[in-house]
Amino acid sequence: MSGANDLAVLEKDLLAEIAGAGDLASLDAVRVSALGKKGRVSELMSKLGSLPPEERKNFGQTVNTLKTKVSDALDARKAVLETAALDERLKTERADVTLPVRLGPVAEGRIHPVSQVLDEVVEIFADMGFSVAEGPDIETDEMNFDKLNIPAEHPARQDHDTFYFAPKPDGSRLLLRTHTSPVQIRTMVAQKPPIRIIAPGRVYRMDSDQTHTPMFHQVEGLVIDESTHMGHLKWVLQEFCKAFFEVDEVKMRFRASHFPFTEPSMEVDIGAEAIGKPGQWLEILGCGMVHPNVLRNCGLDPEKYQGFAFGVGLDRLTMLKYGIPDLRSFFSGDLKWLSHYGFSMLDVPTLGGGLST
Incomplete structure (x- = not known):
């Protein structure tokens, strides 16, 4: 996969997978499959050495642009999922403000x-x-x-x-x-x-x-x-x-x-x-x-x-x-x-x- 159309298809697929990740674990799996050492974007970078010199520069810039878009999408989706996870915790966890304050080192320490x-x-x-x-x-x-x-x-x-x-x-x-x-x-x-x-x-x-x-x-x-x-x-x-x-x-x-x-x-x-x-x-x-x-x-x-x-x-x-x-x-x-x-x-x-x- 080295043509512009192929890169566009890969970008579309990856962004769709990121948007479809329902939790942080799924999102991390998408990140590894895309940007990990053996991920799909990383594999494209490994092909640079086999390309003719006149194609190498344009291809490298295109892949780097793809990598940046995927990273930004991952960060944005992670922020959304973290907020959702926190909201879910707040729905199920309650802090009873009427409970006594926990003793600190000054109160617990003994002479x-x-x-x-x-x-x-x-x-x-x-x-x-x-x-x-x-x-x-x-x-x-x-x-x-x-x-x-x-x-x-x-x-x-x-x-x-x-x-x-x-x-x-x-x-x-x-x-x-x-x-x-x-x-x-x-x-x-x-x-x-x-x-x-x-x-x-x-x-x-x-x-x-x-x-x-x-x-x-x-x-x-x-x-x-x-x-x-x-x-x-x-x-x-x-x-x-x-x-x-x-x-x-x-x-x-x-x-x-x-x-x-x-x-x-x-x-x-x-x-x-x-x-x-x-x-x-x-x-x-x-x-x-x-x-x-x-x-x-x-x-x-x-x-x-x-x-x-x-x-x-x-x-x-x-x-x-x-x-x-x-x-x-x-x-x-x-x-x-x-x-x-x-x-x-x-x-x-x-x-x-x-x-x-």
């Missing part, structure tokens, strides 16, 4: 309970005048143990309890901090009293069961000045517990204990009435007056300065307040668990508005 509790703790202590101090997760023996008056033979310094890195050429070893107490040491070394800080962060110990994990979260507090005494410590802890558990009164019990970095040292229990379980005691934290050796190790005169320190597990506080039974779930990455126990990112805890409302 991890530990992150929420950390914000609650910071809010409470900030109201008491404490600032937040931070330090590295990777520490030295000196900062993690020596300056805290922890002797070389202490069980916490053994390989079965602490994550150590490979020894350096000089024999010293870095480690993953076992508590946030090194932050207290760094603060006392860097600044002179008065000091009033809390030190939240991740800590690491070789322990794993329903209530222990190799990595967990702590917050420790430190107050150093010339007149702080045990009564101040008890008041701070009492006010913290009342604010955190959102109760008017809380029963507290201080039991004698031993920590190398405090003297005297105490374990603190609270009455379980704070979480709706009367008649029980809950151990929540350890505390005491800062040991004079720790003050000396930081360049402070224990004859002039004294203070107190305390430490509490954020994960344990979270479990107690929000009734979470298994600590391992905190680190499972289960979105269903997070959706149940997590907090809206808009629920910023404030003492005025309520920590957990």
Whole structure:
């Protein structure tokens, strides 16, 4: 097919097929049969090489004109069919404008309970005048143990309890901090009293069961000045517990204990009435007056300065307040668990508005 009459017939047939296409699928089939790699118009272009030079130019222009007409007809018919398809969808699909708006990422996203509790703790202590101090997760023996008056033979310094890195050429070893107490040491070394800080962060110990994990979260507090005494410590802890558990009164019990970095040292229990379980005691934290050796190790005169320190597990506080039974779930990455126990990112805890409302 190379004559003008044949091209006119082909054009008429193709335009008729395009006009007769009843849907987009049929129209696409016409497009492939006409302009595809083996389509009828494309085959005409392949004949150009076999034509005499004097005919090649006119034939090529004629075929290109045909190709343009077919393409334009395809585009026009496609627009008509798309409009018809949309009209058909609109007849069968309805949007109920009375339905509630779908929740977006801001409403669906959840803050991890530990992150929420950390914000609650910071809010409470900030109201008491404490600032937040931070330090590295990777520490030295000196900062993690020596300056805290922890002797070389202490069980916490053994390989079965602490994550150590490979020894350096000089024999010293870095480690993953076992508590946030090194932050207290760094603060006392860097600044002179008065000091009033809390030190939240991740800590690491070789322990794993329903209530222990190799990595967990702590917050420790430190107050150093010339007149702080045990009564101040008890008041701070009492006010913290009342604010955190959102109760008017809380029963507290201080039991004698031993920590190398405090003297005297105490374990603190609270009455379980704070979480709706009367008649029980809950151990929540350890505390005491800062040991004079720790003050000396930081360049402070224990004859002039004294203070107190305390430490509490954020994960344990979270479990107690929000009734979470298994600590391992905190680190499972289960979105269903997070959706149940997590907090809206808009629920910023404030003492005025309520920590957990």
